[in-house]
Amino acid sequence: MYLPPHFQELNPDIISQIVATAPLACIVAQTSEGLVANHIPVLAKGRDTLIGHVALANDMHRLMADGPPVLAIFRGDHGYVSPNYYPTKALHHRHVPTWNYQVVHMHGTISFQHDTRSKRAVVGLLTRHHEQGLNGDAAWRMADAPADYMAQMLDNIVAFQITVTRILAKSKLSQNREPIDGQGAADGVRASGQVALAEHMVQRLADKREG
Numbered sequence: 001m002y003l004p005p006h007f008q009e010l011n012p013d014i015i016s017q018i019v020a021t022a023p024l025a026c027i028v029a030q031t032s033e034g035l036v037a038n039h040i041p042v043l044a045k046g047r048d049t050l051i052g053h054v055a056l057a058n059d060m061h062r063l064m065a066d067g068p069p070v071l072a073i074f075r076g077d078h079g080y081v082s083p084n085y086y087p088t089k090a091l092h093h094r095h096v097p098t099w100n101y102q103v104v105h106m107h108g109t110i111s112f113q114h115d116t117r118s119k120r121a122v123v124g125l126l127t128r129h130h131e132q133g134l135n136g137d138a139a140w141r142m143a144d145a146p147a148d149y150m151a152q153m154l155d156n157i158v159a160f161q162i163t164v165t166r167i168l169a170k171s172k173l174s175q176n177r178e179p180i181d182g183q184g185a186a187d188g189v190r191a192s193g194q195v196a197l198a199e200h201m202v203q204r205l206a207d208k209r210e211g
Contacts, residue, residue, distance in 0.1 A: 001105055001168055006176050009102070009169035012047065018076040018104050018169065019044050025052075026073040027162075029110070031063040042072065042162070043126050050106065050162040053122050061112045061158040070110045072162060076102035077197040081174065085188030086181040095181075100172050100189065100197060107166040113159040116151075122159040173197075173204040182208075 009015060028037045038060050042052040050072060054060050064070065078101035086095050113119065124142055131139035142150055174185040182205045190198035 001103070001170060003168060003170055004176075007170050007172045009104075009171040014102075014171065015104055015167065015169045016044065016047070018102050019074050019106075022074045022076050025050070025106075026075075027060075027070055027110075028073065029064050029068050029070045031068065033063060036060065036063055041126065043129055045125075047167075048164045050108070050164065051122050051125065051160070053119060053126075053157045053159045056156045056158055058158075061160065064110055065112065067109050067111050070108060070162060072106040072108070074104040074106070076104070077194065077200060078102070079189050079192065079194035079197045081185050082188060085185045086177070087184045088178070088181055100174060100185070100201065102171045102173070102200065103169070105168040106162070106164045107168075108162045108164040110160055110162050113161070116154055119154045119157055119159045123154065123157070171200070171204065173201045175201075175204045175208055179205060179209070 009018075023041050023043065024039055025042045026037055026039050027042075028035060030036075036059075038054065038058065040052050040054060042050045044050055078099065081098045081100050083089050083093075083095035083097055089095050113122075120142070127140065127142065131141075145153075174182045177185065182201065186198045186201040186205065189201060
C-alpha cells in the first residue's frame with residue numbers, strides 16, 4: 001500500500017475501530033490458481049487474531065489449505081473531495097480532486113478448522129457480537145434453531161483463523177492541507193452526505209492542532 005508518512009495511521013484504537021466498523025474483510029492470497037480474493041465477515045480477537053468461516057463449497061479452504069500468507073483488507077469510511085470545497089481555491093486555483101478514506105491491511109497466515117467444536121465456537125462468537133449490537137436482549141441465538149438444522153448448517157461451513165503478523169493502516173483525511181482547507185473539505189464532505197467521514201476529518205484536524 002502506498003503510505004506517505006503523513007497519512008500513516010498508528011493509533012491502535014483507531015485501527016481497531018476501523019476493523020470493528022468494517023468487518024467485511026477482503027481476504028487475498030496467492031494460490032495455485034493465481035490471486036484469489038474472498039469477501040468474508042470476520043471478528044478480531046485481540047490485536048493479533050481474526051476469526052471467521054466460509055462455505056464448505058468455497059474453494060478458499062482448499063486452495064489455502066497449507067496456510068499461505070494472506071492479506072485481510074478493511075475499508076472504512078471514504079468519499080470524494082471536490083476542489084470546490086477548499087476556500088483557497090478562489091485565491092490561486094491550485095487544487096485538484098481527491099478521495100479521502102481510511103483503510104487497514106492486516107498481513108498474516110491462515111489456518112482452517114473442520115471440527116464441529118471450532119465451527120460452533122466461531123459461529124457463536126460472530127452471531128453474539130452482531131446480534132447483541134443489533135437486537136440487544138432479543139438477540140438470535142444458535143439454540144433458537146432446531147438442533148438438527150443447526151448441525152446441518154455447521155456441516156456446510158469451515159472455520160478459519162488468521163494469525164496477524166503485520167498491520168498497515170492509512171487515514172487520508174485532508175490532514176496535509178492547511179487548516180482552512182481541511183475544514184472546508186470536511187464541511188463539503190458532510191454536505192455531500194458522508195457524515196461519518198466528515199467527523200473523522202474534523203477530529204484529525206483537532207488532533208493536528210493539539211499536536
